[in-house]
Amino acid sequence: MNTNVRPESMQRITTKALADTFIAEQIKLIKEQVGDKKVLLALSGGVDSSVVAALLIKAIGKQLVCVHVNHGLMRKGESEQVIEIFKKGLDANLIYIDATDRFLNLLKDVSEPERKRKIIGAEFIEVFNEEAKKLESVDFLAQGTIYPDILESDGVKAHHNVGGLPEDMKLELVEPIKLLYKDEVRVVGKALGLPEEMVDRQPFPGPGLGVRCLGAITRDRLHALREADAILREEFKICGLSKKVWQYFIAVPDMKSVGVKNDKRYEGWPAIIRAVNTVDAMSATIEEIPYEILHKITNRITNEVEGINRVLLDLTPKPIGTIEWE
Numbered sequence: 218m219n220t221n222v223r224p225e226s227m228q229r230i231t232t233k234a235l236a237d238t239f240i241a242e243q244i245k246l247i248k249e250q251v252g253d254k255k256v257l258l259a260l261s262g263g264v265d266s267s268v269v270a271a272l273l274i275k276a277i278g279k280q281l282v283c284v285h286v287n288h289g290l291m292r293k294g295e296s297e298q299v300i301e302i303f304k305k306g307l308d309a310n311l312i313y314i315d316a317t318d319r320f321l322n323l324l325k326d327v328s329e330p331e332r333k334r335k336i337i338g339a340e341f342i343e344v345f346n347e348e349a350k351k352l353e354s355v356d357f358l359a360q361g362t363i364y365p366d367i368l369e370s371d372g373v374k375a376h377h378n379v380g381g382l383p384e385d386m387k388l389e390l391v392e393p394i395k396l397l398y399k400d401e402v403r404v405v406g407k408a409l410g411l412p413e414e415m416v417d418r419q420p421f422p423g424p425g426l427g428v429r430c431l432g433a434i435t436r437d438r439l440h441a442l443r444e445a446d447a448i449l450r451e452e453f454k455i456c457g458l459s460k461k462v463w464q465y466f467i468a469v470p471d472m473k474s475v476g477v478k479n480d481k482r483y484e485g486w487p488a489i490i491r492a493v494n495t496v497d498a499m500s501a502t503i504e505e506i507p508y509e510i511l512h513k514i515t516n517r518i519t520n521e522v523e524g525i526n527r528v529l530l531d532l533t534p535k536p537i538g539t540i541e542w543e
């Protein structure tokens with residue numbers, strides 16, 4: 218039997234009761250597969266890896282070793298949230314690595330989007346492998362593969378998933394949610410007690426803010442992007458758009474325009490708002506954000522974020538514009 222094919226008889230997990238049954242089954246299977254051995258997991262803080270982590274912690278506790286690599290391209294507060302939920306909340310065996318300098322040094326002066334992506338992907342694997350090699354007697358690698366990843370194996374996730382572990386480690390895969398669709402993963406996550414904020418999180422690309430800090434990344438512009446993005450998220454939450462819009466973020470291009478602040482010339486970058494709705498990310502439409510909210514966001518970003526002097530709105534559907542700018 219091909220274990221990568223979802224059986225037709227498999228019921229869609231839509232309720233807590235169904236999720237609880239799934240969780241109980243998976244705990245049994247994980248225990249059978251792993252025994253008393255150790256399992257390694259790259260915990261990004263995204264929905265899929267978080268749900269896998271919570272499931273494995275329930276099944277095997279401290280036999281799970283989570284590694285959270287902060288590549289310096291996370292959104293504001295994300296790494297802190299991972300530590301808060303998993304280390305403090307679930308008492309996870311969590312290794313936190315702040316690799317910001319490594320990534321930003323490698324990305325210095327690199328402006329070509331595909332090269333940026335490749336550098337980020339390759340360095341992620343490098344940092345993760347270095348950690349993995351330090352650990353003794355790990356036999357399994359857990360992954361947050363979900364069913365759409367299997368169906369579109371050359372799809373969006375392929376290029377950032379950890380795929381290049383050293384040959385000599387010979388780890389067997391543990392993929393407890395590989396037959397689930399995204400909505401089911403969220404139901405299971407909630408049943409496992411993960412906070413809604415984490416489970417209902419919008420998609421976030423593997424290369425993170427790296428593909429939104431357009432062109433060659435600089436620390437000051439990256440900082441401005443992170444702060445502006447945090448304001449956008451905060452305001453979308455306040456007005457309820459965070460529950461409605463599929464993906465929303467800020468991109469900051471590598472260009473400045475003239476402005477005036479406190480009666481002085483103030484050259485700054487523009488913050489570009491992108492807010493889209495889609496079913497499968499193949500095509501997307503634009504969310505019509507009320508002007509009142511746009512004014513509030515513009516006001517806050519231009520006043521609170523050092524280096525930003527304009528706020529722009531991207532009205533381009535996909536196609537022709539991709540969701541990300543790079």
Ligand code: XMP
Nearest residue numbers: 373374377420421422423424498539540541
């Ligand atoms: P595009 O920009 O291609 O994005 O319209 C479609 C969806 O994929 C996400 N995306 C990525 N996800 N690694 C990822 O894991 C990537 O390199 C990547 N690039 C784009 C994007 O955020 C959107 O949800």
